[in-house]
Amino acid sequence: MDPNLERQLMSASRSVEEVRRLAYRDPARIGQLVEQISVLADLRQKEGDFRKAESLYREALYRAQELKKPDPELLCGIHSLLAHLYDRWGRMDKAAEYYEKALKIADDAHLENNDKVATIKNNLAMIFKQLRDYPKAEQYYQEALETFRSTDGGESPRVASVLNNLGVLYYSNMDVERAQQMHEHALGIRQSLANDQLDPTDLSQTYINLGAVYKATGDFQKAEACVDRAKRIRAAMNGFHPNPRRAASLLIDKT
Amino acid sequence: MREILSIHVGQCGNQIADRFWRLILREHGLTDQGTPKEGSSASSNANMEVFFHKIRDGKYIPRAVLVDLEPGVIARIESGDMSQLFDESSIVRKIPGAANNWARGYHVEGERVIDQVMNVIDNAVEKTKGLQGFLMTHSIGGGSGSGLGSLILERLRQAYPKKKIFTFSVAPSPVISDSAVEPYNAILTLQRILDHADGAVILDNEALFRIAKAKLHRAPNYMDLNHIVALIMSSVTASLRFPGRLNTDLNEFVTNLVPFPGNHFFTASFAPMRAPGQEGQVRSNFPDLARETFSQDNFTAAIDWQQGVYLAASALFRGDIKQKDVDENMASIRKELNFASYMPSAGGLKLGVAETAPEGFATSGLALVNHTGIAAVFERLVSQFDIMFDNHAYTHWYEAAGVSRDMMASARDSIANLAKSYRDAS
Numbered sequence A: 001m002d003p004n005l006e007r008q009l010m011s012a013s014r015s016v017e018e019v020r021r022l023a024y025r026d027p028a029r030i031g032q033l034v035e036q037i038s039v040l041a042d043l044r045q046k047e048g049d050f051r052k053a054e055s056l057y058r059e060a061l062y063r064a065q066e067l068k069k070p071d072p073e074l075l076c077g078i079h080s081l082l083a084h085l086y087d088r089w090g091r092m093d094k095a096a097e098y099y100e101k102a103l104k105i106a107d108d109a110h111l112e113n114n115d116k117v118a119t120i121k122n123n124l125a126m127i128f129k130q131l132r133d134y135p136k137a138e139q140y141y142q143e144a145l146e147t148f149r150s151t152d153g154g155e156s157p158r159v160a161s162v163l164n165n166l167g168v169l170y171y172s173n174m175d176v177e178r179a180q181q182m183h184e185h186a187l188g189i190r191q192s193l194a195n196d197q198l199d200p201t202d203l204s205q206t207y208i209n210l211g212a213v214y215k216a217t218g219d220f221q222k223a224e225a226c227v228d229r230a231k232r233i234r235a236a237m238n239g240f241h242p243n244p245r246r247a248a249s250l251l252i253d254k255t
Numbered sequence B: 001m002r003e004i005l006s007i008h009v010g011q012c013g014n015q016i017a018d019r020f021w022r023l024i025l026r027e028h029g030l031t032d033q034g035t036p037k038e039g040s041s042a043s044s045n046a047n048m049e050v051f052f053h054k055i056r057d058g059k060y061i062p063r064a065v066l067v068d069l070e071p072g073v074i075a076r077i078e079s080g081d082m083s084q085l086f087d088e089s090s091i092v093r094k095i096p097g098a099a100n101n102w103a104r105g106y107h108v109e110g111e112r113v114i115d116q117v118m119n120v121i122d123n124a125v126e127k128t129k130g131l132q133g134f135l136m137t138h139s140i141g142g143g144s145g146s147g148l149g150s151l152i153l154e155r156l157r158q159a160y161p162k163k164k165i166f167t168f169s170v171a172p173s174p175v176i177s178d179s180a181v182e183p184y185n186a187i188l189t190l191q192r193i194l195d196h197a198d199g200a201v202i203l204d205n206e207a208l209f210r211i212a213k214a215k216l217h218r219a220p221n222y223m224d225l226n227h228i229v230a231l232i233m234s235s236v237t238a239s240l241r242f243p244g245r246l247n248t249d250l251n252e253f254v255t256n257l258v259p260f261p262g263n264h265f266f267t268a269s270f271a272p273m274r275a276p277g278q279e280g281q282v283r284s285n286f287p288d289l290a291r292e293t294f295s296q297d298n299f300t301a302a303i304d305w306q307q308g309v310y311l312a313a314s315a316l317f318r319g320d321i322k323q324k325d326v327d328e329n330m331a332s333i334r335k336e337l338n339f340a341s342y343m344p345s346a347g348g349l350k351l352g353v354a355e356t357a358p359e360g361f362a363t364s365g366l367a368l369v370n371h372t373g374i375a376a377v378f379e380r381l382v383s384q385f386d387i388m389f390d391n392h393a394y395t396h397w398y399e400a401a402g403v404s405r406d407m408m409a410s411a412r413d414s415i416a417n418l419a420k421s422y423r424d425a426s
Helices: A003-025 A027-047 A050-066 A072-089 A092-108 A115-130 A134-152 A157-172 A176-192 A200-217 A220-237 B010-027 B072-079 B102-126 B144-159 B182-196 B205-216 B222-241 B250-257 B286-293 B323-336 B372-390 B395-400 B405-424
Strands: B004-009 B052-054 B060-062 B064-068 B091-093 B133-139 B164-171 B199-204 B265-271 B310-319 B349-354 B363-371
Touching: A003 A027, A003 B102, A027 A050, A027 A072, A050 A072, A050 B102, A072 A092, A072 A115, A092 A115, A115 A134, A115 A157, A134 A157, A157 A176, A157 A200, A176 A200, A200 A220, B004 B010, B004 B102, B004 B144, B010 B064, B010 B072, B010 B133, B010 B144, B010 B164, B010 B222, B064 B072, B064 B102, B064 B144, B072 B091, B091 B102, B102 B144, B102 B182, B102 B395, B133 B144, B133 B222, B144 B164, B144 B182, B164 B182, B164 B205, B164 B222, B164 B250, B182 B372, B182 B405, B199 B205, B199 B222, B199 B250, B199 B372, B205 B222, B222 B265, B222 B310, B222 B349, B222 B363, B250 B310, B250 B363, B265 B286, B265 B372, B286 B310, B286 B323, B286 B363, B323 B349, B363 B372, B372 B405, B395 B405
Parallel strands: B004 B064, B004 B133, B064 B091, B133 B164, B164 B199, B199 B265, B310 B349
Antiparallel strands: B052 B060, B265 B363, B310 B363
């Protein structure tokens, strides 16, 4: 194991143990305990021990519900973390169930216009796509898009990401025309982003996706040009990959 | 080190914990707070790390997780002499209670608390270097120890498939009973012990009650019964805690005592059985001690001695005992034990000697046996189960908490089959 991760795990375990003792005597500390448990769970997930991560998140969840005034944002957040864990674990049904529970909590607490909720919707859409429920996937992507447009602005990185996701969805549903619209829109946004906001991996991904779309429409010249651009971006990164986890799935909830 | 983690679940499980840890603290020369007593030598020749975790200031903390759905018993432990002994981060108590209903302990309340229990167990396991397994104490007739205990067994087996799991399971009896639904709870729990544990010492309240009554000359209460249980646990675990040759780890227990898969239900006998505080009054010679250890009415389960046979047995004598006495006396006792015809005549009974006797005793004997007559305990519970179940009595409480009649019937059938497999092995 990565010695750095091991150290972090040990110290997080000790913190949880310590706060457990405090919370045992003083229920007012439960909020603090929930926080520490989530930290440990996140590390367990990084370590790849999904079983321990699951049971930690679930404890955090039940503990958070014990609070006198359960905080809906906190509850919604833990549900989404659990859902994200199930997603990585390959347990799609559970992931969908917990994302939906998270949305229900957000809905009841009127947290709709919140970027965390939009993230949940985007991730849930991705699961419905994998479960081949395209109408539901599209609906959640559209809702996420709408929220990100109002929270981040129409030309923001997260809007581009959701557009990209929608493009991939349309493409896998054989709707090449709309896929092209989405990817071109995403490209427009990503090209205009300042350097510190742009992840070159995302940009090259957009070129690859567009290349696939052009190829499907029969425009091989444009397709080749796109793939070339993508290759050049990758080459310029010189093997440097800022965030490998984002390469496969697009938007990952890290809160 | 080959550490063992004890998990105490429910009211009965924690009352046993209270008695058990009290006894073994003394055997290891520790105070009620877990610090070594001055001038004590017991700790130096013992495998302390098996049951205790030593922290920086020289204090020993039991490797124990205490779980209950009602705060009462744990609160008493915490406010008593051993208030400083247990680590508060390894105590899990929740208020709602399982209302004597297995299904509530397993599903409703259990669901809310099981992850916390597992996290606490994981944390305790991480403090070990080479865990050999788990001991669970619980009653199988109540709600928390039975229902939540079952859930813990399931999750433990999933999380630690290669570790040994032993239970000390108190079985209900109408002679000392809290509720009508105990047979339901017992059958549902026994099914989980059958599926997920490697060994179970059955402590049958019917037999414990009879033993206690005979020795105390009055109607015994739960504390009396738990004291007997603690004495037995302390002796069963003595071979793990002190250097010796017999049953030095849980694997060896299983190898010696379980001849067929699933037939891992044991009964035990402790001698000399005395009321608390009267231990020192009788100093028995070895032949008497050996006789009492294997005396049929001294065993903790209401065994059918007439119809059954011994499958395997082990005996541990503690205190100032000469190997020569053991060899001479046990040869004749062994001849009287009715072993299954297919068991090796010499190998069926394993003998061990340990120097340290339990606190207050000069010498003591323990027999731990696998006897096919234990079928009688299961048959008794199954027939009590059937009478209510066939009339649909109380089953709605279980259905309301997510346990269908089908699930109950399937548990009943597994235990009826278990009884049959013991009968067939006779």
